[in-house]
Amino acid sequence: PPPAPTFWAPRAAAGPAFDEQELVRALRGAIKIPTVAFLRKQLNTTALIEFGKYIQKVFPAVFSTEFIQHEVVGEYSYLFTVQGSDPQLMPYMLLAHMDVVPASEEGWKFPPFSAEEDEGYIYGRGTLDNKNSAIGILQALEFLLRRNYRPRRSFYIGIGHDEEVSGLDGGKQIAMLLQARGVKLSFLLDEGSGILDGVIEGIKSPVALIAVTEKGSLTLNLTVRSDPGHSSAPPKETSIGILAAAVSRLEKNPMPRLFGYGPELMMFEHLASEFAFPLNIVMKNLWLFSPLVSRIIERKPTGNSMVRTTTALTVFKAGIKFNVIPHLASAAVNFRIHPAQKVAEVLEIVKDTIDDDRVEITVIEAFDPLPISPWDDQALGVQIFRRTIMDVFPHVSSIAPGICIGNTDSRHFTNLTDAIYRFNPVVFKADDVSRIHGWNERISVKDYEKQVEFLFQLIQNSDIDKLPKPHLSTHEL
Ligand SMILES: CC/C=C\C/C=C\C/C=C\C/C=C\C/C=C\C/C=C\CCC(=O)O
Numbered sequence: 379p380p381p382a383p384t385f386w387a388p389r390a391a392a393g394p395a396f397d398e399q400e401l402v403r404a405l406r407g408a409i410k411i412p413t414v415a416f417l418r419k420q421l422n423t424t425a426l427i428e429f430g431k432y433i434q435k436v437f438p439a440v441f442s443t444e445f446i447q448h449e450v451v452g453e454y455s456y457l458f459t460v461q462g463s464d465p466q467l468m469p470y471m472l473l474a475h476m477d478v479v480p481a482s483e484e485g486w487k488f489p490p491f492s493a494e495e496d497e498g499y500i501y502g503r504g505t506l507d508n509k510n511s512a513i514g515i516l517q518a519l520e521f522l523l524r525r526n527y528r529p530r531r532s533f534y535i536g537i538g539h540d541e542e543v544s545g546l547d548g549g550k551q552i553a554m555l556l557q558a559r560g561v562k563l564s565f566l567l568d569e570g571s572g573i574l575d576g577v578i579e580g581i582k583s584p585v586a587l588i589a590v591t592e593k594g595s596l597t598l599n600l601t602v603r604s605d606p607g608h609s610s611a612p613p614k615e616t617s618i619g620i621l622a623a624a625v626s627r628l629e630k631n632p633m634p635r636l637f638g639y640g641p642e643l644m645m646f647e648h649l650a651s652e653f654a655f656p657l658n659i660v661m662k663n664l665w666l667f668s669p670l671v672s673r674i675i676e677r678k679p680t681g682n683s684m685v686r687t688t689t690a691l692t693v694f695k696a697g698i699k700f701n702v703i704p705h706l707a708s709a710a711v712n713f714r715i716h717p718a719q720k721v722a723e724v725l726e727i728v729k730d731t732i733d734d735d736r737v738e739i740t741v742i743e744a745f746d747p748l749p750i751s752p753w754d755d756q757a758l759g760v761q762i763f764r765r766t767i768m769d770v771f772p773h774v775s776s777i778a779p780g781i782c783i784g785n786t787d788s789r790h791f792t793n794l795t796d797a798i799y800r801f802n803p804v805v806f807k808a809d810d811v812s813r814i815h816g817w818n819e820r821i822s823v824k825d826y827e828k829q830v831e832f833l834f835q836l837i838q839n840s841d842i843d844k845l846p847k848p849h850l851s852t853h854e855l
């Protein structure tokens with residue numbers, strides 16, 4: 379077997395030269411397949427099947443190498459098992475998803491499934507979430523295989539097909555299959571955070587945030603029933619009025635500030651030196667200043683999501699005709715739960731806030747915030763990501779633990795490892811955040827190439843047996 383990589387030795391600055399044309403063509407082809415997931419049982423299955431055929435065509439080495447097995451799980455998801463040459467090393471896993479959220483035809487500079495290339499960017503639904511990872515991982519492996527690479531450490535690649543609608547039929551089934559085989563993972567890497575450049579106010583240089591947890595989620599259905607009748611003789615309060623008042627109370631009474639009670643404390647302490655005076659002092663002393671800091675960062679939606687459990691009114695349905703008093707009004711409210719809170723606590727607060735028995739509350743879906751993954755000198759995954767980020771993104775000035783404010787398929791893998799990390803190796807600028815699930819989702823050719831390079835190096839860096847003794851580094855962990 380080849381020797382283990384020398385982990386901390388300085389590397390040549392230049393990355394591997396990939397065929398840019400080929401790499402761009404492969405991603406664009408994948409973006410053109412409209413793998414839209416609308417509801418759990420409303421998936422574009424034709425597109426999902428096409429996506430499976432597409433990856434077989436574009437990545438022939440991945441599908442024909444004898445030490446790589448591929449399996450279709452839950453009808454459309456893919457699991458790859460890459461058998462390393464040293465069975466003593468505990469395997470790791472790379473996770474991504476092929477499904478995308480729907481996209482409107484209007485509002486975009488180019489149609490969302492056209493994969494148009496313009497001024498160095500590829501536009502389309504899935505360019506950031508998450509075909510960049512799904513295709514990027516397979517692309518990196520394909521390039522490695524062509525160079526006759528065989529890993530020492532085994533690894534798995536999971537490509538889910540229903541992440542955007544829960545992951546229960548895809549990602550979860552992959553996790554259950556691996557668990558049935560008795561697999562344990564040394565670490566797992568999924569989407570969910572990234573390199574932020576100008577996203578956090580007050581930090582000038584790009585910083586890599588690797589999410590060590592993700593928020594919990596609670597979705598409630600609120601229903602109000604009232605007797606139907608003629609609109610000419612309305613009751614004092616209708617189902618619509620009662621429900622509207624209830625949801626308005628939820629919106630006007632945000633959940634309590636919890637800033638400083640979860641891993642965001644660690645995150646800001648790690649980033650403290652990135653801020654100019656006096657903010658650097660403030661961030662280093664959050665035990666004292668967190669009430670002040672949270673009032674400032676909660677003014678913007680993404681800042682607010684770090685501070686508390688968020689409340690989002692997402693569905694409102696009532697009424698059938700202008701002159702009929704409706705019998706039914708219903709609404710859905712989606713809460714994303716701060717790591718320092720639990721479902722039960724949020725539910726109590728909701729009941730107290732609505733404070734109206736006429737509003738029936740039913741739970742559509744609920745789970746607590748995810749456990750916090752290790753972040754220290756001995757955390758193998760973290761050290762490998764750190765090494766790889768320093769190699770591929772030398773302009774990144776800090777690498778810090780973060781929180782994923784959305785949810786990912788990785789949450790189905792807690793029985794396989796406690797080392798779950800969410801990090802998309804892409805640079806996000808301030809205006810990119812709203813492109814995710816929004817209009818004009820795009821990735822630059824340069825950024826996508828960097829992502830493939832990151833994965834290419836990450837796979838090789840993971841061949842190390844064990845971590846070298848920690849030593850001083852100019853980079854702060
Ligand atoms: C798919 C995007 C992955 C990573 C996003 C990375 C950095 C974005 C910067 C700040 C976060 C703000 C908004 C992004 C919101 C959620 C992303 C987290 C999980 C995505 C899960 C999903 O919807 O598939």
Ligand SMILES: N[C@@H](Cc1ccccc1)C(=O)O
Binds near residue numbers: 542543595784785
């Ligand atoms: N990943 C998606 C879909 C999802 C929502 C809620 C729970 C699980 C998955 C999101 O965070 O919005």
Ligand SMILES: [Zn+2]
Binds near residue numbers: 479507542815
């Ligand atoms: Zn998404």
Ligand SMILES: [Zn+2]
Binds near residue numbers: 507541569
């Ligand atoms: Zn996603």
